[in-house]
Structures are given as structure tokens and as C-alpha cells.
Amino acid sequence: PLTTINGILEGLQYDAIPEDSKPKSIALMQRETKRLIRLVNENLDYEKIRNNQIMLVKTNFNATIILHDLKSQLKQNATKANDELVVEAPDQLPIYADRDRFTQVMVNLVQNAIQFTHDGKIIISGKRIEHGTQLSVKDNGIGMSKNQTKYIFERFFKADPSRARMGTGESGFGLAIVSSLIKQHGGKVEVFSAPGKGSTFTVTFYDKGYEQFVAKN
Ligand SMILES: Nc1ncnc2c1ncn2[C@@H]1O[C@H](COP(=O)(O)OP(=O)(O)O)[C@@H](O)[C@H]1O
Ligand SMILES: [Mg+2]
Known part of the structure; x- marks a missing residue:
């Protein structure tokens, strides 16, 4: 700039x-x-x-409400890309997390899905698993190869530099922030993707007392 x-x-x-x-x-x-x-x-x-310099304020809340808020918030962007945005979650979906940071994680994932999907469908879904809550953002956009998915959680990484022109949110920070936030929550993030088929990002937040070990730096 x-x-x-x-x-x-x-x-x-x-x-x-x-x-x-x-x-x-x-x-x-x-x-x-x-x-x-x-x-x-x-x-x-x-x-x-x-650097663990942020304080997570974890509480129990209903994730579904946030998913619907997110949908209305990002609907305009989705429409611009001619994408359909769908929420599939039970009315009550308890989650134990920092509400604002959870929202940030989901916004980053859905923004990416919109950024890399045109004329497609994006499904934001949520469900309970044993001792935790799992959220997925699934798109049928351009997808990524195995090799590309290896590095996407690193800062500044773009699977294909030419993609930078495809839309907003082009800083290369989104997934690095997602992965740090999830790590700090003691949760996990996974990605399934294939070129031309689309991508699915899944994040898991565990209930109080069931968080995964968090290394202190
Ligand atoms: N839903 C997706 N479909 C295809 N590629 C994706 C998707 N989400 C992320 N990526 C790839 O991962 C890279 C890093 O994403 P991110 O950290 O959010 O940075 P940015 O969105 O600023 O490029 C993207 O540039 C893109 O190559
Ligand atoms: Mg992004």
C-alpha cells in the first residue's frame, strides 16, 4: 500500500x-x-x-444465534459472489468459548469461503460431539491441493498468489489468526479440500474441563 x-x-x-x-x-x-x-x-x-497476550473470556452460550447473525452480516458479500449462504444447526447449540473470538474465527472462515467460491453454496453447520461443539464451513469453490493446505495456516500464505486479486480479506492473516485462537481455546481446526471440488473447514471447541492441552509458547 x-x-x-x-x-x-x-x-x-x-x-x-x-x-x-x-x-x-x-x-x-x-x-x-x-x-x-x-x-x-x-x-x-x-x-x-x-503470544498469549489476549485474555479469553470463556462462557457457555448458544452458537446458533451467532451463526445466524453471521449469515445476515455476510449475506451481502455472498450475494455479490452469487453464493448461497445456509445455516444448518439445531436451535440450541451450547458452546464453551470466548464469544467475540469465536465470532472472529467463524467470520474469517466464512469470508474465505465467499472469497474463493463464486456461483456456489456455502453451508455453515454446527453440531454437538462428545464433550464439545463442532462447526463446519463448507464451500464448493476452487478448493486446494494437499500441498497447498499444508501451509495455509501460516501468516501471509496464499495458496496461489494470483488469488490475491479475487476479493477482499487479502492480507493472508485470516487463517493464522483462526489457528492461534483455536489453539488458545484448546480446540482444533481441520481442513478437507480438493482442487475444483471445494473446501471444508471444521473447528472444534471443547466443553469446560475437556480442552486439549495448550502449550505455553
Ligand atoms: N475456502 C477456501 N477455499 C480455497 N482456498 C482457501 C479457502 N480458505 C483459505 N484458502 C487459501 O488459504 C490462503 C490463506 O487464507 P487466509 O489466511 O484467510 O488469507 P487471505 O484470505 O488473506 O488470503 C488463501 O489465500 C487461500 O489460498
Ligand atoms: Mg482470508
Whole structure:
């Protein structure tokens, strides 16, 4: 972003930008500034989560309510990509987690599903398992190869750099944040995917006292 912003600033300084394309340049500068702010904030957030500097406030709540909120929140984006967004979960789905961080995890997963799926269907589902609650986000988008899925939880990783152009949420932080948050919850995250077939991300949150061991750094 800084390269773009600096380039435009220089163009303005030396009057190299024609008058009628100035509004466009300034709008671009504005977008890039916002993107930079997002990147910095996500990086800070990621570092904090990774270093166990965030406090999880875990409570028991009904996950289904959040899944429906999420659907209405992201419906517009889904419609833009011509994707159908469906929630499949029982009316009551108890979960033990930090509510805001749980929401963040699910938002990141659904945003990705929308980003990499056009004219498709995205199913957000939830169910109880033994001593825990399991959520899945399933899409029928472009999918990934085995080799690609190996690295997607690393910061900045993009399975295919050309995908960066496909939409928003392009910072490469989303899944790194998801994986750190899940780890801190003592839960787990899994991915099933095949090129051209789509992807399914499954996250598990365990009930109080059944969390998986969390290594302290
Ligand atoms: N639902 C999905 N379908 C296909 N590829 C995905 C999906 N979710 C994530 N990926 C791959 O994993 C990479 C990392 O995702 P993420 O950490 O959210 O970063 P970003 O969305 O900013 O690229 C993506 O760039 C993409 O290559
Ligand atoms: Mg993402």
C-alpha cells in the first residue's frame, strides 16, 4: 500500500497527474491507506494472540444465534459472489468459548469461503460431539491441493498468489489468526479440500474441563 500511496503523492507533488484523474487517484490512496491500517491491526492482533497476550473470556452460550447473525452480516458479500449462504444447526447449540473470538474465527472462515467460491453454496453447520461443539464451513469453490493446505495456516500464505486479486480479506492473516485462537481455546481446526471440488473447514471447541492441552509458547 505504501508504494502506491507514495507514488500518487509524488505524482501530485510534481503535477504529473491530470486534473480529471485526481479524484480517482485520491480514492485509490484512501483505499490503500485503509488496507494498510487493516494489515497493521491484524498483525498486532495476531502477535497478541500468538503470544498469549489476549485474555479469553470463556462462557457457555448458544452458537446458533451467532451463526445466524453471521449469515445476515455476510449475506451481502455472498450475494455479490452469487453464493448461497445456509445455516444448518439445531436451535440450541451450547458452546464453551470466548464469544467475540469465536465470532472472529467463524467470520474469517466464512469470508474465505465467499472469497474463493463464486456461483456456489456455502453451508455453515454446527453440531454437538462428545464433550464439545463442532462447526463446519463448507464451500464448493476452487478448493486446494494437499500441498497447498499444508501451509495455509501460516501468516501471509496464499495458496496461489494470483488469488490475491479475487476479493477482499487479502492480507493472508485470516487463517493464522483462526489457528492461534483455536489453539488458545484448546480446540482444533481441520481442513478437507480438493482442487475444483471445494473446501471444508471444521473447528472444534471443547466443553469446560475437556480442552486439549495448550502449550505455553
Ligand atoms: N475456502 C477456501 N477455499 C480455497 N482456498 C482457501 C479457502 N480458505 C483459505 N484458502 C487459501 O488459504 C490462503 C490463506 O487464507 P487466509 O489466511 O484467510 O488469507 P487471505 O484470505 O488473506 O488470503 C488463501 O489465500 C487461500 O489460498
Ligand atoms: Mg482470508
